[in-house]
Amino acid sequence: MNTCKTALRVIWAHKFYFLLYLVGMSFIMIIIGSTSMQAAVHANASSSVGRFEPAQAKIAVINRDYGSHVGRELGQGLEQYLSKSAQSVRVDDEPQALQDANVSGKSDLTVIIPAGYGQRFLEALENTATQDQTGGKAPAFPKVETAASYNSSRGSLAQLQVDGYFNGLRTASLAGLGQDGSMQQSVTVIKNIDAGVIKDAAAYTVAHYASNQPQVKVHASPKDDDGTLSGGFATTVSLAAYPLMTALTVCVAILFGAFSSTDRHRRLLASPVRPSSLNGQELMAALILASISWAYYVAVTAVSMTTMGVSLASLGWGKVLLSFFAMLIFTVSAAAFGFMLSQFNPSSSLINSVGVTFGLVVMFTSGAGSSGTLPPAMQTIGKLTPGWWYNSAVKSIMDSSPAGSSSWGLSLALVMLFALTYVCVGLMVSRLTRTHSSMDASTSSDPSMIG
Incomplete structure (x- = not known):
């Protein structure tokens, strides 16, 4: 477990990125989401029960x-x-x-x-x-x-x-x-x-x-939620795409980048610990980071709903838990993208640039914060990122019954497929990089090449 502890210390040493991209950006996204949620609360309250008030x-x-x-x-x-x-x-x-x-x-x-x-x-x-x-x-x-x-x-x-x-x-x-x-x-x-x-x-x-005066009686029954509250909650959950993608891309890429340099990799291979154990502990540290990020955003979302007077139970626990599960799948996909990025051995500044840029692309092309239909070009770009399918899954979950998985199951499957693709690309790049590094090392140490 020493490798896992070391990986966590690496993350803690770069906690500024975590606080900036996850904590800071999450507050901005929650504020944006609360605007639509408050509008949904007011619309639902004004149309919940009919009341007759004659004009004066x-x-x-x-x-x-x-x-x-x-x-x-x-x-x-x-x-x-x-x-x-x-x-x-x-x-x-x-x-x-x-x-x-x-x-x-x-x-x-x-x-x-x-x-x-x-x-x-x-x-x-x-x-x-x-x-x-x-x-x-x-x-x-x-x-x-x-x-x-x-x-x-x-x-x-x-x-x-x-x-x-x-x-x-x-x-x-x-x-x-x-x-x-x-x-x-x-x-x-x-x-x-x-x-x-x-x-x-x-x-x-x-x-x-x-x-x-003539007697006027109004018979009104409480009106069921017409989807305004569910839509506001879906928007709030979907906006998690930007802070989660940016924070995990940067932090996970820095974590794996700390272990993937040539010198550190040679020292790890020279250690008595098996490579599979080392890789597993690094993966465990990344999953711990992703779990913390997911749990934090779930807590922030729940607190914001309570602050606005919206009970999660009124939205349906099945839909709410499925939405949070979709967020967990997207969190894993974001961590996988960070792993893929780290295998290219980028610099710290490049990691930040790619993380912020890709996070913005995911947010603006997912349609989470858009009240209308995105242009066809942005829709095409969005469908090439996990953010589009994550947003589609959350909205389908909140619009349909939890039993009908046909509407959102495909979207979640595609988000998981993105995560698997990122991991496979990262492993392929890692293998090519290390093979090339080994060939260079053996060539430079060959006596026949001297003099």
């Missing part, structure tokens, strides 16, 4: 009969009545201001109580009561002046509420109904119709506003 009209009440006690009680009752379903606005009692309010949309309906309206309303009540006793025709009640805005239909609907208030007020006044709903004798009320009766009738009308 903006109504301006101009009381020009405020000087009389009856007119004041009528106007205050009207404002309280309308405030239950409309928004009250203030408009100056000037011709220009009233016209501007209707034209500009400041008010949907302007109600004007003309001067002397309260007295005429009382007289109409008394005449109505007298006609009811004698059996004559009831006189018409005075009308308030209204002006509805032509910019909205809410003003016309609010005018019906104004009529409902005065109809309710007339009925309550004749019946002698107060706010508590008590009724007096009609004859007594008829003889004593005054501002106090109007005040009690207005209070009754306002208090029983709900019973005067």
Whole structure:
């Protein structure tokens, strides 16, 4: 196990790359993913349960009969009545201001109580009561002046509420109904119709506003997730392609590069440890690094989902675990690419350049962070990298049931095939490099070649 420990110390000596490419880039990817996830959360919350909220009209009440006690009680009752379903606005009692309010949309309906309206309303009540006793025709009640805005239909609907208030007020006044709903004798009320009766009738009308309105009931059932949350989670998981590919390419390439130089390789071959054991311990160190990277990104993803108020259980544990398994397969593929790169004996700066460049190519051509369809050229390039198939697998997992493996199984198989291809290419390059190195060494030490 000394070789494995030495390999881990090599990784620790280059921990800056690990922190920069994995930890640093993962935060950027999580922030990008959280943007789409938050949008999905808001869309899902707004469409989860239907709720009916009637539009509120903006109504301006101009009381020009405020000087009389009856007119004041009528106007205050009207404002309280309308405030239950409309928004009250203030408009100056000037011709220009009233016209501007209707034209500009400041008010949907302007109600004007003309001067002397309260007295005429009382007289109409008394005449109505007298006609009811004698059996004559009831006189018409005075009308308030209204002006509805032509910019909205809410003003016309609010005018019906104004009529409902005065109809309710007339009925309550004749019946002698107060706010508590008590009724007096009609004859007594008829003889004593005054501002106090109007005040009690207005209070009754306002208090029983709900019973005067049509009943609207909304039957709504919770709406199932329409795929917005699943799509946001798939995007977050797919964005792991860039930090995992970059970090593991650089770190694994540096790890194997530390053991693949000619001098170190000769010293390892001269040791009593079998080459298969040395190679196995190096591979174990690379797998430990890949496992740590995978576990870290899974934890970061889970924490980010919890922070945004999304329960992984609500997405389906089968889909979530399969998505994390797909991430594990992609992690192995990224480590395999790092192994292949190390067999070309590149310099440290070249390893970083290749890792960052290939990571960007994988991210931009995989379609993980794109809201639309990629251009055909980018799709062609993406299909030549494991990132495209990793993204396809994750989206297929979240879009389908875990039992139906036909949609995502092929994509995961291709990701594993990429990993196997990288390993085979790396082993081939390693064998060619070491064979050429051995031939050079034997040629330089041949006595027949001297002098």
